Amino acid sequence: MELEKFMYDNKITRNFAVATVVWGVVGLLMGLIVALQIFIPAMNFNLEFTTFGRTRPLHTNAAIFAFVGNAIFTAVYYSMQRLLKTRMFSDLLGKIHFWGWQLIIVAAAVTLLAGYTSGKEYAELEWPIDLAITVVWVIFGINMFGTLLIRRTSHIYVAIWFYIATWVTVAVLHIVNSIEIPYSLLKSYPVYAGVQDALVQWWYGHNAVAFFLTTPFLGLMYYFVPKAANRPIYSYKLSIVHFWSLIFIYIWAGPHHLLYTSLPNWLQALGTTFSIMLIAPSWGGMINGLLTLRGAWDKVRRDPILKMFVVGLTAYGMSTFEGPMLSLKTVNAISHYTDWTIGHVHIGALGWNGLMTFGMLYWLIPRLYNTKLWSTKLANAHFWLATLAIIFYAVPLYIGGITQALMWKQFTPDGFLLYPNFLETVTQLIPMYAIRAFGGSLYVTGMLLAVVNIVKTAQAGTFLKEEAAEAPALKTQEMPKQDNESWHGFLERKPIRFLIFATIAILIGGLFEIVPTYLVKSNVPTISSVKPYTPLELQGRDIYIKEGCYNCHSQMIRPFRSEVERYGEYSKAGEFVYDHPFQFGSKRTGPDLAREGVKTGKIYKPNAWHYNHFIDPQKMNEASIMPPYPWLAEKDIDLSSTPAKIRVMKKLGVPYPDNYEHQANDDLKAQAEEIAQNLREAGIETESTKEIIALIAYIQRLGTDITTPETSNE
Amino acid sequence: MTQDKKQQEYDDLTKIKYIGGHDYDGIRELDNRLPPWLKYLFYVTIVFAVSYLMLVFVFEDDSVIQEKEYQNEMAALHQAEEQEAEAAPVEVKERTQEEILAAGKVTFGKICSVCHGKFGEGLVGPNMTDEYWIHGGSFEDMKTVVLNGVIEKGMISYKNQLSNTQIDDVLTYIHSLQGTNPPNQKEPQGEKYVPEANAE
Numbered sequence: 001m002e003l004e005k006f007m008y009d010n011k012i013t014r015n016f017a018v019a020t021v022v023w024g025v026v027g028l029l030m031g032l033i034v035a036l037q038i039f040i041p042a043m044n045f046n047l048e049f050t051t052f053g054r055t056r057p058l059h060t061n062a063a064i065f066a067f068v069g070n071a072i073f074t075a076v077y078y079s080m081q082r083l084l085k086t087r088m089f090s091d092l093l094g095k096i097h098f099w100g101w102q103l104i105i106v107a108a109a110v111t112l113l114a115g116y117t118s119g120k121e122y123a124e125l126e127w128p129i130d131l132a133i134t135v136v137w138v139i140f141g142i143n144m145f146g147t148l149l150i151r152r153t154s155h156i157y158v159a160i161w162f163y164i165a166t167w168v169t170v171a172v173l174h175i176v177n178s179i180e181i182p183y184s185l186l187k188s189y190p191v192y193a194g195v196q197d198a199l200v201q202w203w204y205g206h207n208a209v210a211f212f213l214t215t216p217f218l219g220l221m222y223y224f225v226p227k228a229a230n231r232p233i234y235s236y237k238l239s240i241v242h243f244w245s246l247i248f249i250y251i252w253a254g255p256h257h258l259l260y261t262s263l264p265n266w267l268q269a270l271g272t273t274f275s276i277m278l279i280a281p282s283w284g285g286m287i288n289g290l291l292t293l294r295g296a297w298d299k300v301r302r303d304p305i306l307k308m309f310v311v312g313l314t315a316y317g318m319s320t321f322e323g324p325m326l327s328l329k330t331v332n333a334i335s336h337y338t339d340w341t342i343g344h345v346h347i348g349a350l351g352w353n354g355l356m357t358f359g360m361l362y363w364l365i366p367r368l369y370n371t372k373l374w375s376t377k378l379a380n381a382h383f384w385l386a387t388l389a390i391i392f393y394a395v396p397l398y399i400g401g402i403t404q405a406l407m408w409k410q411f412t413p414d415g416f417l418l419y420p421n422f423l424e425t426v427t428q429l430i431p432m433y434a435i436r437a438f439g440g441s442l443y444v445t446g447m448l449l450a451v452v453n454i455v456k457t458a459q460a461g462t463f464l465k466e467e468a469a470e471a472p473a474l475k476t477q478e479m480p481k482q483d484n485e486s487w488h489g490f491l492e493r494k495p496i497r498f499l500i501f502a503t504i505a506i507l508i509g510g511l512f513e514i515v516p517t518y519l520v521k522s523n524v525p526t527i528s529s530v531k532p533y534t535p536l537e538l539q540g541r542d543i544y545i546k547e548g549c550y551n552c553h554s555q556m557i558r559p560f561r562s563e564v565e566r567y568g569e570y571s572k573a574g575e576f577v578y579d580h581p582f583q584f585g586s587k588r589t590g591p592d593l594a595r596e597g598v599k600t601g602k603i604y605k606p607n608a609w610h611y612n613h614f615i616d617p618q619k620m621n622e623a624s625i626m627p628p629y630p631w632l633a634e635k636d637i638d639l640s641s642t643p644a645k646i647r648v649m650k651k652l653g654v655p656y657p658d659n660y661e662h663q664a665n666d667d668l669k670a671q672a673e674e675i676a677q678n679l680r681e682a683g684i685e686t687e688s689t690k691e692i693i694a695l696i697a698y699i700q701r702l703g704t705d706i707t708t709p710e711t712s713n714e
Numbered sequence: 715m716t717q718d719k720k721q722q723e724y725d726d727l728t729k730i731k732y733i734g735g736h737d738y739d740g741i742r743e744l745d746n747r748l749p750p751w752l753k754y755l756f757y758v759t760i761v762f763a764v765s766y767l768m769l770v771f772v773f774e775d776d777s778v779i780q781e782k783e784y785q786n787e788m789a790a791l792h793q794a795e796e797q798e799a800e801a802a803p804v805e806v807k808e809r810t811q812e813e814i815l816a817a818g819k820v821t822f823g824k825i826c827s828v829c830h831g832k833f834g835e836g837l838v839g840p841n842m843t844d845e846y847w848i849h850g851g852s853f854e855d856m857k858t859v860v861l862n863g864v865i866e867k868g869m870i871s872y873k874n875q876l877s878n879t880q881i882d883d884v885l886t887y888i889h890s891l892q893g894t895n896p897p898n899q900k901e902p903q904g905e906k907y908v909p910e911a912n913a914e
Contacts, residue, residue: 079739082739083739085739223739227741232742232743232744234744236743236744237747237748241748245756266770269766277763279755280756283755284748284752294728295727420824424824600865602875606868620829622832
């Protein structure tokens with residue numbers, strides 16, 4: 001057989017690896033900052049740009065799309081070349097992919113801090129960036145499938161199956177969830193509203209976990225674990241079974257983020273059941289990884305890289321067991337809206353994504369620089385710091401989450417809430433938040449050790465920009481299925497067919513869940529008293545979104561006695577039909593606001609209270625951990641945007657009268673003057689043009705469309 | 715090195731057969747079957763899922779329909795309350811004035827202080843330590859305000875949030891604040907109230 005000589009491109013891998021490290025530091029430091037902000041309001045620095053509602057999305061986006069994203073591309077660009085015995089399809093596309101992605105991250109950081117957000121978790125980036133992501137993702141896809149088509153191996157390895165599924169699913173999720181109509185250069189409204197928006201968003205959000213944090217990392221694992229351990233993969237059959245079951249089942253599980261909300265029962269049931277069925281397919285990956293180390297356990301004891309892989313895989317196994325448990329409604333009734341969820345995701349993020357990434361980097365960097373790791377001892381120290389960090393991070397949040405949930409639900413023998421003041425349940429958590437921040441700082445310290453180790457390693461070696469390799473050319477792939485060939489073996493020779501099958505597998509669940517919520521009307525029963533927001537309320541709502549209030553406040557009262565007692569009548573699907581985007585929230589660091597404006601309600605506060613509270617929450621409540629928003633009383637409402645907003649809302653089906661966009665600002669001013677007058681009566685001198693007036697108008701509107709419980713005879 | 719491995723049919727350490735022809739950048743795969751326990755775990759979860767979906771889609775069982783769950787929770791509560799009402803009334807324990815004031819102070823700190831200040835000095839809501847009252851300073855007038863609220867001013871009704879005893883306790887506590895003269899007092903609002911000489 002004639003051997004062809006060619007070069008592996010290490011430069012693209014090295015660039016992505018450097019980006020991984022740089023954004024890793026940024027993402028983790030942002031995490032530490034938000035962990036401190038949550039219990040020390042002064043850490044918000046009294047600046048709109050550095051306040052929790054904006055820094056927290058920056059942390060999550062940096063950790064997921066910058067740190068983990070670049071780690072994925074590092075793994076893909078290194079392993080694909082070697083698994084397919086070819087250089088990547090195009091150096092140029094690789095470069096565009098690299099620089100495009102980094103630019104997107106920078107644009108994301110700037111716009112998020114400036115307050116441009118779509119208000120949908122993990123999909124906060126606005127429409128121009130959404131478009132850029134789509135373009136870069138397609139370029140990545142072309143480069144990836146181009147490489148598959150010029151490969152020199154007949155079959156494609158399991159790692160690449162996962163890369164293929166990742167690519168197609170992320171593309172579908174991102175595009176469908178980001179369909180939005182712009183009303184300005186940097187802002188848009190999503191086409192979906194209320195419950196439907198929530199369903200699409202969590203179909204996206206959950207599967208971002210599945211296909212951005214999980215499947216590409218399984219691909220990474222399938223390459224780097226056997227490489228580092230120098231052992232064969234435990235079971236090829238298990239690879240096949242867990243790959244297909246995982247990608248098929250995962251896509252259905254999104255509704256488990258909306259249990260006990262006003263999402264229809266049948267969808268919630270699918271969320272629960274498919275989550276439970278995910279346990280075995282998820283564990284298949286963990287088992288195939290851990291058992292690959294069979295025969296290499298003595299090496300694991302000495303090698304920090306393998307140690308990181310073992311803890312990473314174990315963390316994966318733990319969080320993929322915990323996730324399905326949290327999807328059981330009885331457990332979710334306790335865990336939802338609390339810090340338990342935050343603890344849960346960080347087992348995955350710090351354990352699985354973090355340690356797998358660091359293990360990969362410690363293995364990869366010496367090879368790229370043709371030298372040995374600068375200090376194994378330092379890597380070992382990193383391993384122990386990170387492992388301790390995970391414990392110090394997660395345990396207090398579990399304790400805090402459960403404690404708070406139980407306090408929310410506790411009644412006195414007389415039938416009143418034992419803790420009617422929400423704040424009491426928050427002050428309980430402060431020590432837990434402090435310990436969590438300590439855990440986080442351990443993890444950051446470990447990351448800094450990695451930076452030193454990686455830089456020193458690179459300095460000690462010489463960068464192997466091009467790596468020579470040779471392999472025989474691939475004989476024509478037109479060969480039909482052989483008699484002795486399994487169907488899957490045949491599929492492994494046909495990457496495009498593989499892509500099509502994977503696409504079908506991931507489309508079924510989404511179609512089954514999303515389409516009926518549009519076609520079957522009973523899923524969102526209409527409530528005739530629900531009316532569109534007034535222009536002032538709409539402006540206020542956009543301020544609510546801009547300041548990221550949804551990061552700490554939910555707007556979804558669950559049908560429990562304890563919640564109805566605390567907040568008022570539980571939320572109905574029909575109440576949210578004009579909410580582009582929905583603002584259910586997923587965490588109650590502060591109380592639920594779904595009925596905040598109901599005057600006969602339990603949590604009603606006068607306009608003056610809201611005014612003072614926005615400017616200085618600690619004045620109203622010494623122990624409050626809400627940051628102050630004084631700029632709301634200084635900045636003017638952007639009246640020039642009102643007509644465009646109304647126009648887009650009308651396009652989305654919100655029934656404003658004809659030509660209302662021309663009249664909207666007059667109505668806005670009149671309503672604002674009324675509120676300002678009311679504030680003046682309470683002794684607060686303010687102009688009616690300020691943003692705070694719009695936000696108060698929105699807050700006082702919340703939950704007021706239905707004042708009496710519906711008579712349910714649908 | 716890769717060449718050598720290719721010739722091998724079995725893994726040296728585990729004596730398990732390799733998948734023939736599979737060698738990806740030196741990575742080989744073993745011909746192990748799925749761990750049986752994992753397979754059975756998968757089957758069990760599928761059985762669970764199918765049964766659960768039957769409950770929802772076929773039997774429409776109350777336990778998986780949240781509106782019904784809520785109705786049942788509330789019905790059980792009302793039943794318990796009725797039974798309690800039928801049972802002999804519990805003897806009310808005599809409490810000292812100190813105990814009443816302490817209980818009132820707790821409620822005040824949890825609820826009232828948000829608007830009326832930590833020491834009753836007044837914030838958004840009026841001062842509770844001076845002699846001036848907007849809606850009357852007698853015990854009965856104040857109780858009316860707490861029970862029904864003054865919604866146009868932002869004072870909500872606490873009828874459903876505080877028990878009768880809790881309301882009485884907190885009012886006793888508020889009366890004890892008269893003349894405490896805390897810092898940062900809000901200016902007096904309403905009419906001056908002078909308790910009648912023979913009032914309690």
